[in-house]
Amino acid sequence: MGPTKHGHDHAATEGWAVRATEALADAGYRRGGARASLIGLLDAQHCALSAAEIEEALRGGGGVARPVARASIYRILEELEGLKLVTRVEVGQGLARFEAAREEGHHHHMVCDACGTVIPFEDPALERAIQRLARRVTFTVAEHDVVLHGACGECAG
Ligand SMILES: [Zn+2]
Ligand SMILES: [Zn+2]
Structure with missing residues (x-):
């Protein structure tokens, strides 16, 4: 490769x-x-x-x-x-x-399980936490993707 x-x-x-x-x-x-x-x-x-x-x-x-x-x-x-x-x-x-x-602009996603809307979010603290985890475990983290499932503002109402 x-x-x-x-x-x-x-x-x-x-x-x-x-x-x-x-x-x-x-x-x-x-x-x-x-x-x-x-x-x-x-x-x-x-x-x-x-x-x-x-x-x-x-x-x-x-x-x-x-x-x-x-x-x-x-x-x-x-x-x-x-x-x-x-x-x-x-x-x-x-x-x-x-x-x-x-x-650049690396972000993750929240997915509404009711309507399928995808909401992007960025969280520097989450990125640092993933890097810390990567240093701690016997596993080479090449990439990551975080998806939070739930309900968007409209569907949760
Ligand atoms: Zn929704
Ligand atoms: Zn996105």
């Missing part, structure tokens, strides 16, 4: 879309088309979308995007997930949402 190096390692300053486009090309995937549309859409989000929302957004599009079939969306999401460029957020009942795996 091991990602292809380009003689530098400034992923955080390059922006996710550039990094994702290069990584797909390095992995032998064709540039442009549906992949470019999907990367552009995910890059513009600050949190996760479902495949249905992605399909809808690409169909509606502000003129720049073009329609992409659901099957293609799932296939491209799998490619991006395999390259660790996209994070899958499980929201229950076998449903998932997908978001750009950025190094």
Whole structure:
């Protein structure tokens, strides 16, 4: 394994879309088309979308995007997930949402089990606690994703 190096390692300053486009090309995937549309859409989000929302957004599009079939969306999401460029957020009942795996703006999710709403949150103390835990256990923590399940403000009322 091991990602292809380009003689530098400034992923955080390059922006996710550039990094994702290069990584797909390095992995032998064709540039442009549906992949470019999907990367552009995910890059513009600050949190996760479902495949249905992605399909809808690409169909509606502000003129720049073009329609992409659901099957293609799932296939491209799998490619991006395999390259660790996209994070899958499980929201229950076998449903998932997908978001750009950025190094900056790392956050976690609260999922409403009643309506499926996903609320992002950041918590520096939680990040430190996970790092402390990682130092204490005989286990190499490569990545983490925290999902809190419950009811959103509207559904809890
Ligand atoms: Zn998110
Ligand atoms: Zn809800």
